[in-house]
Amino acid sequence: MQYRELDKIGFKVSVIGLGCGFLGDSSKTKQPLEIVRKALKYGVNYFDTAHAYTDSDTILGQGLGADRRRVFVSSKTLAKTKSEAAKHIRESLNRLKTDYIDNYFLHGLEDKRDVEKRLGSRGALYALIEARDQGLIRHIGCTSHHSELLIKALEKFDFEIVLVPMNIVEREPLKALIPLCRDRGVGVTIMKPVAWGALPARLALKWLLNQPVDTIVPGATTLEQLEEDCLVGDYENFSLTDSEQKEINEIISRIKPESFWWHNLEK
């Protein structure tokens, strides 16, 4: 597995992480504990969970067990207010059975008003700052499906890491968000890498690892998907062959980013 250093944070994360969004969904993921344990064996040391994923947190905590302190766990809160976010942090710590979380994100900034509210006085951000002062969380990040909202948030606060959708077809973050993050040493983590299975995983992850990103968090629901994803992280280099480039061009001509449901979320 290859690793890249989160610049400001100084932690070397596996280029393939584990998106834990579906771990707690038993209709989709039949062997969630085995997925976490196998991910550790493959060298994955970055795990993306969230307060809103409820049971995923508990399963992740169980699966990590004694390895918890050598990996990097990101969680997140959808809370708008300081008091609600503080409650979510306490619940996340309990479910994960840990005394600190490496990074806590403001989860899913929705629109400009939401940014103002959650970063404003008595907003959720202030619970994260307090928790960081108390050592309950170590770093603060933000996530959104919209690059421009992450840029807005970065203008207002010194977030250390972001999570944004990007893939072969959807490249908006490369225009302004990622250059800004690289310039400021902000960690870049990527969701929707395989567009919910619409893209061939091996090629989609390989393409992404040619981009200036730190880690990708595909939401594998089976051991086979996990293995396929982690094998890409083992490649010595991620250069694309002519035939892979041709396949990418064909995909781009066939699938438009507007066809992804999250692309049309209001903002």
Ligand SMILES: NC(=O)c1ccc[n+]([C@@H]2O[C@H](COP(=O)([O-])OP(=O)(O)OC[C@H]3O[C@@H](n4cnc5c(N)ncnc54)[C@H](OP(=O)(O)O)[C@@H]3O)[C@@H](O)[C@H]2O)c1
């Ligand atoms: N911050 C946010 O707002 C936010 C929102 C969404 C997700 N996330 C994070 O991102 C993670 C990834 O989820 P995503 O929504 O970005 O979707 P994704 O990783 O692009 O797609 C995951 C889905 O694609 C299918 N798939 C097919 N081959 C796969 C492979 N080799 N590896 C992984 N998945 C494969 C699976 O569906 P089948 O089960 O049908 O095969 C799986 O459920 C989540 O677990 C979560 O950690 C964050």
